[in-house]
Amino acid sequence: DSGVTQTPKHLITATGQRVTLRCSPRSGDLSVYWYQQSLDQGLQFLIQYYNGEERAKGNILERFSAQQFPDLHSELNLSSLELGDSALYFCASSAQRRTEAFFGQGTRLTVV
């Protein structure tokens, strides 16, 4: 168990809908990362937050947004969902001034 908690584990929703994925980082970790893993793209970096502030951005679609709250948990919001958004979404966290990240078990999103 990495100590990173993601909810829900599975999500099935229709095209055009909006969903929110939630992540609680390891105790004491200030950085939270979101990654998308699809069969044909591998693990793709979406966004990083550090202590509530956005620090790095990857190829995150404009339909996607994230935030990190004062208690350090993070949410990834996906809107106007398309079939191609079906993927595993992972949250990871790392300690201050550390680069190695610890991953949660992911949320499997299926858009139908």
Next chain:
Amino acid sequence: QKEVEQDPGPLSVPEGAIVSLNCTYSNSAFQYFMWYRQYSRKGPELLMYTYSSGNKEDGRFTAQVDKSSKYISLFIRDSQPSDSATYLCAMSAPLTGGGNKLTFGTGTQLKVEL
């Protein structure tokens, strides 16, 4: 060209074999190197973390980094069926503003057979 190249396999070896997994990279700014293991549909699990060139050993696992050749390896000794998984290399370079992102290889699928 991808920043990180990794042979997807699959790689099939007999139990007890020494396994060699490799990645090459093109971005000379990468300074931190990691290996993750991912079982099917589960979250990646950190196996090894290295910063400098050279070898780092942890139990049956040895990570090797050659920055001059932009090449990293993971060796697994005495491989076990429980080692069957996808192995992902990951690399990181400092970003402006204190950000950090891991760039992953596509993963090598390993099967250790009895």
